[in-house]
Amino acid sequence: MNLIVSAIGQGFLWGVLGLALYISFRIMNTTDMTVEGTFPLGAAIAVSLIVKGVNPLLASLAAFFGGALAGLVTSFLITKGKIPSLLAGILTMTGLYSVNLRILGKSNVSLLGQKTIFSAKIFRSLPQYFDSVFLGTIIMVVVTAIVIYILMTDFGQAFIANGDNPQMAKAMGIKPGVMTATGLMLSNGLVALCGAVVAQNNGYADISMGTGTIVIALASIIISEVLFRSLDLASRLFAVTLGSIIYRLLLLAVLQIGLSSDNLNLISAIVLAICMMLPQVEGKLHLKKTVVRSLKEA
Amino acid sequence: MTNKESLLELKNVEMVVNQGTADERKILRQINLEIKEGDFICLLGGNGAGKSTLLNVLAGQIKPSQGEIFYQGKNIVQESEVKRSSYIARVFQDPKLGTAPRMTVAENLLLAAKRGERRSFRLRRLKDHEAEFKKELAKVNPDLPEKMNVAVDQLSGGQRQALSFLMATYKKPKLLLLDEHTAALDPKSSKKLMEATNDRIQNQHLTAVMITHRMEDALKYGNRLIVLDHGQVVKDYQGKAKDALTLQDLAAFFD
Numbered sequence: 372m373n374l375i376v377s378a379i380g381q382g383f384l385w386g387v388l389g390l391a392l393y394i395s396f397r398i399m400n401t402t403d404m405t406v407e408g409t410f411p412l413g414a415a416i417a418v419s420l421i422v423k424g425v426n427p428l429l430a431s432l433a434a435f436f437g438g439a440l441a442g443l444v445t446s447f448l449i450t451k452g453k454i455p456s457l458l459a460g461i462l463t464m465t466g467l468y469s470v471n472l473r474i475l476g477k478s479n480v481s482l483l484g485q486k487t488i489f490s491a492k493i494f495r496s497l498p499q500y501f502d503s504v505f506l507g508t509i510i511m512v513v514v515t516a517i518v519i520y521i522l523m524t525d526f527g528q529a530f531i532a533n534g535d536n537p538q539m540a541k542a543m544g545i546k547p548g549v550m551t552a553t554g555l556m557l558s559n560g561l562v563a564l565c566g567a568v569v570a571q572n573n574g575y576a577d578i579s580m581g582t583g584t585i586v587i588a589l590a591s592i593i594i595s596e597v598l599f600r601s602l603d604l605a606s607r608l609f610a611v612t613l614g615s616i617i618y619r620l621l622l623l624a625v626l627q628i629g630l631s632s633d634n635l636n637l638i639s640a641i642v643l644a645i646c647m648m649l650p651q652v653e654g655k656l657h658l659k660k661t662v663v664r665s666l667k668e669a
Numbered sequence: 670m671t672n673k674e675s676l677l678e679l680k681n682v683e684m685v686v687n688q689g690t691a692d693e694r695k696i697l698r699q700i701n702l703e704i705k706e707g708d709f710i711c712l713l714g715g716n717g718a719g720k721s722t723l724l725n726v727l728a729g730q731i732k733p734s735q736g737e738i739f740y741q742g743k744n745i746v747q748e749s750e751v752k753r754s755s756y757i758a759r760v761f762q763d764p765k766l767g768t769a770p771r772m773t774v775a776e777n778l779l780l781a782a783k784r785g786e787r788r789s790f791r792l793r794r795l796k797d798h799e800a801e802f803k804k805e806l807a808k809v810n811p812d813l814p815e816k817m818n819v820a821v822d823q824l825s826g827g828q829r830q831a832l833s834f835l836m837a838t839y840k841k842p843k844l845l846l847l848d849e850h851t852a853a854l855d856p857k858s859s860k861k862l863m864e865a866t867n868d869r870i871q872n873q874h875l876t877a878v879m880i881t882h883r884m885e886d887a888l889k890y891g892n893r894l895i896v897l898d899h900g901q902v903v904k905d906y907q908g909k910a911k912d913a914l915t916l917q918d919l920a921a922f923f924d
Contacts (some may be wrong), residue, residue, distance in 0.1 A: 404821060439754060487851055520792075521790070522833065523793055524788075524789065524790045524792055524793060525779075525783060525788045525789050525791060525793055526788040526789060526790050526791075526794075528772075528779060528780060528788075528793050529780065529783075529788040530771070531771075532769040532772060532777075532780050534767070535769035535770060535771050535772060536765075536769045536770065538761075538766050539766060539767055539768060539769055540748050540769075540780075541730075541751055541754070542728070542754055542758070542759055542784075543754060543765070543780050543783075543784045543785070543836075544751055544752075544754035544755060544783075544784050544785035545751070545780075545788065546751050546787065547751075558860075598849070652681055664905060
């Protein structure tokens, strides 16, 4: 039971990551590798600020802005430098490794004995692991609502159009550079925020905690898309968190079989690969109904 | 006819590709052209004559290698496509290019209603526009008003292109560019859209430049006909001279 609650909590906490990637991967139609660097960046900023005695909420907010700055760098490389988006993201990500190490000072910094956003009094009265479910839900709902609001403004609509059809967007007077910058800043800001929250939940920041984040985020998105085919945008954004929770439960199931957690990234990659291949496979084997049903029951 | 104001003027516009290499090619040569307010120009010419390039230059999608473009007396040759969108609208040949496929018909129209404007962080208020959208949609295609909340990629090519056309003209542009916008459609849809196009241009008193391959259309529509050949304006018929043209006259250019 505890394990399941813990997995659900993790799913909520990591849901923001999926949402952030949805903005770049699905709405903007770019694969933004920057996130592998901004996730630990957020963790590094938040943890080192908390260790210095900064309020954990402010530290998490600072992490958001740090991530947004990294997103701005990537968008600069894409729009001004004309570097392909995939490579631009990899460049920023690679550079961020050194930046993160500099912020942290060493490869791993513990939060032992420090106040975090999970130290609030209400959480102490909750049973074990429910703190992450509780706080994760609040963060997810607030962040998702803000993103939905932004997307439903005139600016947000222009942003969606730019990702959907850049040619048409330009003809409608939408500036592609502004859209790319805003999207990557928002997306990477949220990724860094997620990194900050996860680090506080784990109790430490680690230089290598970014490895595999893009796969985890994509898994949440793809699982939600496989399970819920046609949703409007607002429901889709909430469904991504649901995808994130299901992904955590799938991992838990795999670990329960007896595989060690050293294999986690391999398992993540395999789970994502399977999910992404589903549309191909199901067409050939008519698997759709059975797989969807069994996933829904999982 | 004579007292019409000049809207856009091209002076010595040239377009050269692969400059300085063995493949150097002049696509536009010494184009001098004045577009007057209220003109409905049909642009005719064989493949590779430079019609699309000329439209791209007007829209600001590409910058000419040489020459000046004046809009109401102001040199706009350095102005970007995005900036020109506040007064120039265009419909592409490919129905897929003019619309956002995953957004609904109404959402696309809302984008068009704010063409060239600054996008604010205010809520979009789609409902406020619905009645107006329905009315305008009915004018270009009878099936579209019921499809307001349908994603555009679910529409037929004809419906999609009718929407593209409405989007370009929803907020009245000073200059409308039509790049063979009916060519990708079946004969019936093509004819319907061409008629809707003509109606709208007449009713809204739009200034338009339309590329067409159909000589019948070039004769039937517009008050001016320009023939482009090897990047040069070889004929420019206006008013009565255009009315007097016959299919045989035009066919002679393509022999």
